[in-house]
Amino acid sequence: MTATLFQATPDLIKPYALMDLDDTLFQTQRKIDAWNLPTAESANLVYATVNKQGEPLSFMSQRQSSLFNWLLSSTELIAVTARDRSEVQRVKLPFDSWQVLTHGAIILTPDGELLNTWQQHMHIALAPLQDKLNQLSQLFANHSQNDSSQLIFTAHTDGFHKHFNHKGAEKETLIIYLAIKHAKKNHQALVELAEQLPKLIRDFDRDFYVHVNANNLAILPHAVHKRHAVQFLLENHLDDQRPSFGFGDSLADLPFLQLLDWYGTPNHGQLHDNLSSL
Numbered sequence: 586m587t588a589t590l591f592q593a594t595p596d597l598i599k600p601y602a603l604m605d606l607d608d609t610l611f612q613t614q615r616k617i618d619a620w621n622l623p624t625a626e627s628a629n630l631v632y633a634t635v636n637k638q639g640e641p642l643s644f645m646s647q648r649q650s651s652l653f654n655w656l657l658s659s660t661e662l663i664a665v666t667a668r669d670r671s672e673v674q675r676v677k678l679p680f681d682s683w684q685v686l687t688h689g690a691i692i693l694t695p696d697g698e699l700l701n702t703w704q705q706h707m708h709i710a711l712a713p714l715q716d717k718l719n720q721l722s723q724l725f726a727n728h729s730q731n732d733s734s735q736l737i738f739t740a741h742t743d744g745f746h747k748h749f750n751h752k753g754a755e756k757e758t759l760i761i762y763l764a765i766k767h768a769k770k771n772h773q774a775l776v777e778l779a780e781q782l783p784k785l786i787r788d789f790d791r792d793f794y795v796h797v798n799a800n801n802l803a804i805l806p807h808a809v810h811k812r813h814a815v816q817f818l819l820e821n822h823l824d825d826q827r828p829s830f831g832f833g834d835s836l837a838d839l840p841f842l843q844l845l846d847w848y849g850t851p852n853h854g855q856l857h858d859n860l861s862s863l
């Protein structure tokens with residue numbers, strides 16, 4: 586045994602903090618009211634995101650704001666979010682490290698550039714699924730146009746490097762995943778739709794998985810997952826001598842959180858509710 590006794594040192598090694606964003610660090614006023622969050626009186630709220638018109642949309646309570654300020658000064662803060670590159674632009678918080686976006690399909694470097702090795706990896710995984718994703722897109726796009734439909738459908742896309750040649754990187758726009766919301770925020774309707782999805786297209790379960798949380802249903806290729814992107818960062822770009830921890834509110838966050846040294850969840854939301862039922 587060669588272990589030594591702990592001695593405090595002024596040499597601070599900042600841990601990595603890998604954080605989900607929506608409903609973990611901030612949330613809409615509707616959810617603030619539903620969860621009865623402490624220190625969330627109007628005078629204490631600060632806005633963290635804006636809508637497409639530039640109006641405040643999601644807010645941090647006083648406690649959340651204090652937590653975020655502590656994270657900024659004491660850790661290297663890495664955002665891990667389902668938001669895509671356009672959606673994350675509406676998050677008005679200062680991030681200056683790696684960012685894992687679009688459920689893990691996109692990794693941005695600390696300089697805000699696309700991580701090319703990950704781009705090429707995702708292109709190889711996503712390209713063979715484009716026909717099926719287009720079929721599903723057309724199906725839901727047609728359905729959502731019906732007068733009686735309450736579904737709001739979005740296909741999330743981005744440009745991916747196919748390969749590099751003497752002219753530079755050749756890029757192709759690919760569908761990454763499909764998102765569906767319910768106009769009246771009917772969570773049960775989305776759950777029932779998720780149960781029907783494997784019947785809509787051949788070999789659905791082989792190629793895709795479905796995640797439902799609150800008023801969000803996502804149809805994702807198995808290759809697209811926060812865990813895959815975080816594992817790639819941990820193995821190839823982050824210092825394995827530095828500690829890591831993280832937080833997330835969703836069951837879909839748990840697989841990436843389990844890669845870290847420590848992890849937790851807010852005392853509200855999907856992950857907390859499932860733990861509470863054990």
